[in-house]
Amino acid sequence: MHRVKNHVLDLHLQANQLFDDLRAGSVDVVNRGVTRDTYGQGEQFAHELVEKHARSLGLEIRHDHMRNTYMVWPGIDRQAPALVIGSHLDSVLGGGNFDGAAGVMAGLIAVQAMQQAGLKLNCDVVVMGIRAEESIWFQVSYVGSRGALGTLPASALQQRRIDTGRTLEQHMREAGAEPEAVAKGVAYLSPKNVKAFLELHIEQAPSLALTGYALAIGTGVPGHFRFPRVKINGEYGHVGLGRRFRHDAALAGADLSVGLDALWQQWDAEGRLMACTFGEFQTNSARHGMTIVPGEFQFSLDVRAYDDADVVELEQALMAMVEQIEKRRGVKFDFGVRASSKVAKADPTITQQLRDCAKRLDMKVCDLPSPASHDSAAFCAAGIPFGFVFIRNPNGSHHPDEEMSIEDFLQGTAVLTEWLATHGDTNSSACSQS
Numbered sequence: 001m002h003r004v005k006n007h008v009l010d011l012h013l014q015a016n017q018l019f020d021d022l023r024a025g026s027v028d029v030v031n032r033g034v035t036r037d038t039y040g041q042g043e044q045f046a047h048e049l050v051e052k053h054a055r056s057l058g059l060e061i062r063h064d065h066m067r068n069t070y071m072v073w074p075g076i077d078r079q080a081p082a083l084v085i086g087s088h089l090d091s092v093l094g095g096g097n098f099d100g101a102a103g104v105m106a107g108l109i110a111v112q113a114m115q116q117a118g119l120k121l122n123c124d125v126v127v128m129g130i131r132a133e134e135s136i137w138f139q140v141s142y143v144g145s146r147g148a149l150g151t152l153p154a155s156a157l158q159q160r161r162i163d164t165g166r167t168l169e170q171h172m173r174e175a176g177a178e179p180e181a182v183a184k185g186v187a188y189l190s191p192k193n194v195k196a197f198l199e200l201h202i203e204q205a206p207s208l209a210l211t212g213y214a215l216a217i218g219t220g221v222p223g224h225f226r227f228p229r230v231k232i233n234g235e236y237g238h239v240g241l242g243r244r245f246r247h248d249a250a251l252a253g254a255d256l257s258v259g260l261d262a263l264w265q266q267w268d269a270e271g272r273l274m275a276c277t278f279g280e281f282q283t284n285s286a287r288h289g290m291t292i293v294p295g296e297f298q299f300s301l302d303v304r305a306y307d308d309a310d311v312v313e314l315e316q317a318l319m320a321m322v323e324q325i326e327k328r329r330g331v332k333f334d335f336g337v338r339a340s341s342k343v344a345k346a347d348p349t350i351t352q353q354l355r356d357c358a359k360r361l362d363m364k365v366c367d368l369p370s371p372a373s374h375d376s377a378a379f380c381a382a383g384i385p386f387g388f389v390f391i392r393n394p395n396g397s398h399h400p401d402e403e404m405s406i407e408d409f410l411q412g413t414a415v416l417t418e419w420l421a422t423h424g425d426t427n428s429s430a431c432s433q434s
């Protein structure tokens with residue numbers, strides 16, 4: 001085992017500087033926080049920033065057809081499958097500075113620590129800045145990672161960005177990417193050239209902050225099904241209309257949300273993990289009014305769980321509820337486009353090794369199933385094993401108040417560095433995707 005001696009002060013300053021520069025270049029005064037829009041200016045800035053820093057460390061720079069950024073620290077055997085460490089560099093509108101970016105910075109700091117310690121690994125270590133993870137922009141998940149792995153469906157190219165109205169294909173072209181490679185299913189990354197993927201990410205819930213752990217080892221990424229735009233069609237009516245004549249679309253939406261929430265409460269009581277979110281929930285503002293029975297209602301729905309069988313069970317329960325509501329309220333649900341992703345379990349061998357690394361560094365860690373979706377799931381689906389480290393964040397994410405201390409970040413990075421230094425020349429087991 002090689003123990004990496006961190007030049008702690010240097011790395012502390014370096015990490016602070018990187019995060020400060022990143023914030024300064026993507027600050028959003030209108031929405032507070034930062035905005036690093038997918039295949040837009042904000043994301044582009046972040047890629048250029050990390051690339052510049054990587055060059056200063058002497059890393060090789062590559063880009064794939066998605067315009068993901070690869071910062072390569074060469075190993076002894078250039079043909080050996082690489083260890084890839086990274087995360088996404090985009091953010092939601094008015095998001096926090098650390099969601100995603102922390103995973104890329106962790107890779108750069110880990111490489112710097114190993115360089116300072118005079119280490120040389122057998123295989124390449126690749127720090128990957130991933131594009132387009134935040135599905136809010138194009139309503140498609142894992143665009144950059146799935147594109148790199150050759151698993152992004154060509155239909156995604158025609159999705160329009162919610163603010164610009166332009167397609168993913170157009171945005172990709174503007175960023176210098178090659179959308180035609182997506183249509184051909186080109187796989188830049190595969191189990192042949194990637195031995196394992198490591199991701200560090202802030203926790204998107206306050207559970208670590210509440211239990212007093214600075215770090216957790218992620219055990220899996222939930223599977224989900226999603227409907228970006230569900231429409232309930234009822235009938236507009238006069239406010240004086242009797243109950244039996246109504247086809248109230250808004251109350252039908254309310255029924256479903258209350259029904260699913262009650263189911264969640266029941267699962268919680270039974271210790272079963274799931275989550276459901278109605279991120280958008282509205283009547284038609286062009287036609288609604290205080291004295292009008294709503295004839296239309298629209299919502300988005302994301303339902304997630306940690307076992308594929310649970311995801312199936314939840315979708316069946318949802319559809320059974322919908323059938324009852326349709327009968328009771330005299331309305332029709334139109335679910336529109338459906339997206340889904342499978343549960344991705346972190347590689348058990350890597351997970352145990354990460355726990356052992358933390359122990360050797362005298363750090364207390366717990367296990368944590370991820371509350372959110374992450375690019376790691378796309379790697380797992382493509383047969384590449386992954387390991388995951390969470391950093392404590394008391395304030396949740398996808399808003400400007402997200403928080404991470406540099407001390408916690410450096411602890412998580414030290415665990416990854418220890419893992420890379422220890423396992424950079426050994427084989428890990430295959431991915432276990434359920």
Ligand SMILES: [Zn+2]
Nearest residue numbers: 088099100201
């Ligand atoms: Zn993220």
